[in-house]
Amino acid sequence: EPEVTQTPSHQVTQMGQEVILRCVPISNHLYFYWYRQILGQKVEFLVSFYNNEISEKSEIFDDQFSVERPDGSNFTLKIRSTKLEDSAMYFCATKGGGGGAQEQYFGPGTRLTVT
């Protein structure tokens, strides 16, 4: 069964550094999402991306965050200047196009640790 993959599985970075988290969507999927889960808390929506632009973003997704599909396949989340509170598990999710596609498929996540 096709699956969403994410790299790296664990990233450790120092406060103030830039990080890029990568996601390889399921082939032919058209909708892309990032979610995060701070340790011990619930999964929170960050941003959705469709047709090469952001469809919706939450209040968490401030100017320090950006997303793109640089090569038409990978879907990346960049945090420009990391803060301690950015430490979390980041999940990518993708969804097929068309009215019949309802389910988002989640990747295994990247654990980001900011020190």
Place this chain on the structure above:
Amino acid sequence: AQSVSQHNHHVILSEAASLELGCNYSYGGTVNLFWYVQYPGQHLQLLLKYFSGDPLVKGIKGFEAEFIKSKFSFNLRKPSVQWSDTAEYFCAVNARNGGYQKVTFGTGTKLQVIP
């Protein structure tokens, strides 16, 4: 805006006991409903989903859930839990359409099964 409430934050059961985890959602339109499980140190795994049709849905590992539209509920059940069911369970909802709608998660219920 959609929201999800999970009433039980921490449930402790003995093996072979029956399980029911409550989930209520709030949204003015038609929704898709999901239960995800997260085993310790692992990523989200879809247990089951409801899009339409029979309101009683069966998932993996012997879990089932019933959608009761009049109560805005989607409770998760298992007749006899095992130690390996120890995990955190998340109820989730998104608006039913073909667009980019985000998934909104509940706060999760930690299930501890005692041998």
